[in-house]
Amino acid sequence: MTVIKGLLKSKELEDILRSEIKKHLKPGDFLMPEMQLAEKYSVGRITVRKAVEGLVNEGLLQRIQGKGTFVTNPRENNKRLNILLSKGSFRGYEPLPGDNEFQANGRKWNVNINLLQERSELENDLPKFFSSEDIDLVYVHEGIIQYLAKNRMVLNLDKFIEKSGVIRKNDFEPHAMKTFLWNNSAYGLPLFYSPLVLYYNKDIFDAYGLQYPDNTWKWDDMVEAASTMTGVNQKVGKWKTFGLGLYQINKNLLAAMVRQNGGDFYDAEGKCVLDSPEAVEAMQFCSDLSNKLHIVPTIHFIDQNFSLKEMFCNKYLGMFIGFYDDYVYLKENFNGRWDVEELPMGKRRSSPLSVQGWAISSKSRRKAEAFEFLESFYRNFNKKPFIRFLTRIPAYSFPSGILPVPFIRSLEYARPAHDSPKKFNPEEFRMGFINLWTGFEKAEDVCKTFCAKFNNESE
Numbered sequence: 001m002t003v004i005k006g007l008l009k010s011k012e013l014e015d016i017l018r019s020e021i022k023k024h025l026k027p028g029d030f031l032m033p034e035m036q037l038a039e040k041y042s043v044g045r046i047t048v049r050k051a052v053e054g055l056v057n058e059g060l061l062q063r064i065q066g067k068g069t070f071v072t073n074p075r076e077n078n079k080r081l082n083i084l085l086s087k088g089s090f091r092g093y094e095p096l097p098g099d100n101e102f103q104a105n106g107r108k109w110n111v112n113i114n115l116l117q118e119r120s121e122l123e124n125d126l127p128k129f130f131s132s133e134d135i136d137l138v139y140v141h142e143g144i145i146q147y148l149a150k151n152r153m154v155l156n157l158d159k160f161i162e163k164s165g166v167i168r169k170n171d172f173e174p175h176a177m178k179t180f181l182w183n184n185s186a187y188g189l190p191l192f193y194s195p196l197v198l199y200y201n202k203d204i205f206d207a208y209g210l211q212y213p214d215n216t217w218k219w220d221d222m223v224e225a226a227s228t229m230t231g232v233n234q235k236v237g238k239w240k241t242f243g244l245g246l247y248q249i250n251k252n253l254l255a256a257m258v259r260q261n262g263g264d265f266y267d268a269e270g271k272c273v274l275d276s277p278e279a280v281e282a283m284q285f286c287s288d289l290s291n292k293l294h295i296v297p298t299i300h301f302i303d304q305n306f307s308l309k310e311m312f313c314n315k316y317l318g319m320f321i322g323f324y325d326d327y328v329y330l331k332e333n334f335n336g337r338w339d340v341e342e343l344p345m346g347k348r349r350s351s352p353l354s355v356q357g358w359a360i361s362s363k364s365r366r367k368a369e370a371f372e373f374l375e376s377f378y379r380n381f382n383k384k385p386f387i388r389f390l391t392r393i394p395a396y397s398f399p400s401g402i403l404p405v406p407f408i409r410s411l412e413y414a415r416p417a418h419d420s421p422k423k424f425n426p427e428e429f430r431m432g433f434i435n436l437w438t439g440f441e442k443a444e445d446v447c448k449t450f451c452a453k454f455n456n457e458s459e
Helices: 008-024 034-041 045-058 074-079 119-124 126-130 145-150 158-163 174-178 202-207 219-229 251-260 277-291 299-304 308-313 324-333 367-379 405-410 426-437 443-458
Strands: 061-064 068-071 080-086 101-104 107-116 137-141 189-195 197-201 240-245 317-322 338-341 351-360
Touching (some): 008 045, 034 045, 045 061, 137 145, 137 367, 174 189, 189 405, 197 405, 202 219, 251 277, 251 351, 277 443, 308 317, 308 324, 317 324, 351 367
Parallel strands (some): 240 317
Antiparallel strands (some): 061 068, 101 107, 137 351, 189 351, 197 338
């Protein structure tokens, strides 16, 4: 895989190797091993590896596992598909074998994966990645697809879908598919999705004589139960058993709270309206859960210790809010009695919908080949050996009757946290609200400042 994180020294070596290859090697000739290259040019093997990976991504070289790296035939370079992923994109699902060939339906696909270390790298510099003709397919999420579609960075797939004998819009989960539409046209194909739900420990609820959560629960019911369960854990002294766990900095959770209270992130024109009374009240409530009521671990506590699901498995949480991958994790790792329920209800029901999937870059020189690859990919979706340990809900042709009921019911009122065509930067969001989550500022001031900044930058 090509890791997009290069040093100047490796770029210099890349230029040298490119020149040497064009002068002295022909298609089919093998490049000398990395160790010999390192000795020849007096550089480290990491520098050599980065330089070679750059030429592989360029299409000048190709790697074959167990054989080596050789010079490609320029006439065949246009058959190579370059795919852009961020680290962890395919957690629990491994359909792509990196620089090897992907074979489906009798055809071999020569793919090269460009791997970003963090998803934020893509979000922070979208024009950089989508202006390159070398990128064909991009793994995207619901938070940026409308921005990409509006700015014509990704391809309108309607004409391809109309002619396809494999891919049809109706084969996708409707709510997931809707997130990848712009002006009723498909600019991407969803792969995975999940709403947020509430997990709870039955043993802890029984120990305190509490009734289990159900779909009539309101936030006041959750706070009352969490307050009862919060206290000092005698087994480990200083550690507390918290009634509830949630990631306050997560835009998905906050979208649910704000919308349930009658507010929203944006209005119909895409303007940030987090400074509305309803949104401010919801944000302050979320902060008070840890800083005033002390029934939720602070963000510093979570960062320095365990994840929420790990805390839950170790009996440090009576409840926590999470996605479907948490459900799979608990099934495999939790030794106790637990269950899952819809999110508690505010003035109205709402749940965020997290969706990930594929888009084709509008700058790609291999648009038809990229869509044909997607046809092969989805034709084999949900079939062995591609699924090893599924931790996300497939958005395509997923058998009914498998999902727990709370996930299915949540879809009736779920929508993406970010459904505006304007660019959203998660890191700016986190930093903008950090003083609220740590209790140093009030929601009214933080929300007002964030909205002013967002709306000013979006104009």
